[in-house]
Amino acid sequence: MASEGGEDHRLLRIASAIRVIPDFPKPGIMFQDITTLLLDPKAFRDTIDMFVERYRDKEITVVAGIEARGFIFGPPIALAIGAKFVPMRKPKKLPGEVISEEYSLEYGTDRMEMHVGAVQPGDRVLVIDDLIATGGTLSAAIRLLERVGAEVVECACVIELPELKGRERLGERPLFVLVKAAA
């Protein structure tokens, strides 16, 4: 697995803490499992630190984390930079009034929801997930946030699968990742 900027010893530890599981959830897919990173307190700490170092002086007011693994990385970043944390959820999980955005899956579609009023026009948002593959989920999150008038400053993921061209799907919005891996 290649890591961005080889001199950074933290990245080496992070990359090697990630476990690849073949044929999950189905044959042919090499699943990037971050749970082993979470079992290494130093690697998990370093992961959060690298994001916090990048975003602490960028006046980010909202960290939006995508259910469910974005809930693991987003809140520690939000806490460290003093931003609101906003969960972006699967349908029917958020109580109260929500707005909803449909996105494509390999077969069929799914929906992502966000609370009405969680994000205001003018909020500067960082979107977090553990991994970007095709970019479908991240694009849906961006659309939800832009619909309410927020500015999506950047998307940040631990892992990118560049062959799946998710970066292009995000248009002009910047993407920051720690580790690139083969799909």
Place this chain on the structure above:
Amino acid sequence: MACGNGKEQEQDPRIDGIAASIRVVPDFPKKGIMFQDITTLLLNPKAFKNTVDLFVERYLGKDITVVAGIEARGFIFGPPIALAIGAKFIPLRKPRKLPGEVISEKYDLEYGSDCLEMHVGAVQPGDRALVVDDLIATGGTLCAAINLLERAGAEVVECACVIELPELKGREKLNGKPLYILIKSS
């Protein structure tokens, strides 16, 4: 209305602010249920920080080696605690989400049942575990979590939640394991 922890101890001054930041949504997910919505707490950076700090202050120095968080809202509160106390974080998940080898524990719902899963090898005999979720209601999910950890040989030191609904008697379902909560609510 949410209120702070019992009269036996003086309440930490941060708890009122935390309780006030939690929104109650009536009739969700179905009629008659007053849903305790912690998303508004997460929109208040000071309240969120105070919540995590209260747990961290309690567990620092107690040799906790594992924080197990229950999907999905336990994933929001568990990791910041794990990071602050230098423990491993283990996600306890709904079926078929965790890749690789898992162990599985069934628990009852109001209608039917569900399963909680944990990775084989995540936890070792001798690990001292804290179980975290946003809320304890009937205690079914927390009980399943305790069982998973004990089956793998860990010692469950305590369960910690932001909110307890005491009328649902979840505390009694925890096999005698201690429960620490910040806020009791009806």
